[in-house]
Amino acid sequence: MKTEFWNWSDVRVFLAVLRQGSTLAASRKLGIAQPTVARRIEALEHQTGLTLFDRDTRGFRPTENARSLSPLAEVIEEAARNFAIKTRELAEQRPIRITAPGYFSDRAMEIFTEFSTLHPEIAIEFVHSIKLLNLAEGEADIAFRVSASEPDESLVCRKIGTEHFALYGGQSYADQFGLPKSLDNLRGHRFVTFKRNDVPDVLHNWLHQHVLPDQIVATFSEIDLMYSSIKAGNGLGLVHARWADTQDTLLRCFGNIEELSRPVTMLIAPDAYRRQEVKAFTKFFAPRYAAIFR
The missing domain is CATH 3.40.190.10 (Periplasmic binding protein-like II)
Structure with a gap:
């Protein structure tokens, strides 16, 4: 081999000439000029150091070399086709x-x-x-x-x-126990919290630092369950302030707890x-x- 084979597009031309029997027929099949087809075959023969076609007035006749390479060329052709299909799939709009x-x-x-x-x-x-x-x-x-x-x-x-956080309670809790007006008024109130191993427990830890253990009456592993518990009046809880302020069923106790802002x-x-x-x-x-x- 005179040089390392590298131009994969020549394989497509090689197969077209092999199947069509002439550079003219191959050029029509490929949609490129006949002289270009002929040049690509010559370039491929030069790169491989092999005679791939015998030329005569009836066209291009494949040599034994060409017939030996044909199955491998078809593998390359199939790989190129699959490559094109895969790139189209990857390029399609995904959500x-x-x-x-x-x-x-x-x-x-x-x-x-x-x-x-x-x-x-x-x-x-x-x-x-x-x-x-x-x-x-x-x-x-x-x-x-x-x-x-x-x-x-x-x-x-x-x-x-x-994002800011604050303590909220439900109307039924407020009617029964009232709402604390500051961090100094948490004693005597009941709280619910959220904790699970795959979520940072910053809010849970803050609550444990500011109230007694027996004031926490429920711990939930699903945030929606904790919200429902607060709305139902089971206890007070830490909630995203911007979201909670849009909920008619949640009542804010006092201002944002700035140390929890994130x-x-x-x-x-x-x-x-x-x-x-x-x-x-x-x-x-x-x-x-x-x-x-x-």
Whole structure:
């Protein structure tokens, strides 16, 4: 072999001439000029150091070398076809998979609706999960996180707001026990909390530091169950303030507990961020969400 074989497109030309019997017929099949076909066959023979076709007035007749290489060329052809099919599949529009800490306010959902109206071709799929999904492993494309810890440096990060927390109770609890007016008035009240191993327990730990153990009457591993328990009047609980203030069934005890305030970040998996639809969503959503709470 005179040089290392590297031009895979010549295999396509080789098979066309082999099957059609002439460079003219192959050129029609491939949709390229006959002289180009002839040059590619000559280049392939030069690269391989083999005579692949005997030329005569009746066309190109494959040599024994050509017949020996034919099965391998067909393998390359099939691999190229499968490669093209796979690239088309990967390029097809996929939904943007989004995970969030259990809720979005109505105003935030309006941003999703506005984006979907402007881009009906882009689907959005909400992945409901209390635990923190692993973006690097493809469990979601975008995650909205409320956390004081630094995010994974491999992720694209946008800070889009600050989340505040406060104590809330239900109307029936307020009617029976009243509501504390400050952190100094927590004694004598009942509390419910949320705790599970795969979720940071910052709120749970804060509550344990500020009330006696026997004041905590229930601990839930599902956040929705804790919210329902607060609404039912079983006890007071720590809730996202912006969301809770939109709920008629929740009553705020006093102001935000500032030591629990956490930045809201929008994290995007690097592979997902290479997709144009994900970039478009990020550019659209982030400033609008930040403006809501500015």
